[in-house]
Amino acid sequence: MAERCALLIGTRKGAFVLEGDRRGSTWDVRGPLCEGWPIHDMILDPATxxxxxxxxxxWYGASVWRSDDLGTSWTQSSEGLTYGDAESAPRLETIWNLTAAHGALYAGVEPAGLFRSEDGGATWRHVEG
Structure with missing residues (x-):
């Protein structure tokens, strides 16, 4: 069996997963995924x-989607992606960057901030500082 590779692509119309051979001569395209939400970053979690x-x-706010079956099905979560419940707390508009490091996931958000997940992206907590 030939080795396969995948490209993860985020667009204004959703996420796309392209699977192909290592030479890049043929590609299978799946998408748009994530219900057509604007997707700014996609990663493969090396731990899972x-x-x-x-x-x-x-309009939508910020959110993270997770797929454990190479993009066939997705679970959406925005739990904890907030600066608080106060009326004066800014609303998170989007996540610009995801990074996996030291057994956790980190999300860079707008307005400027950093959030951390220790459960594979199901819940998030604001990183103070």
Missing amino acids: GAILAAGGSP
């Missing part, structure tokens, strides 16, 4: 093999 997609907009 899950695909994570992140994005949002001023």
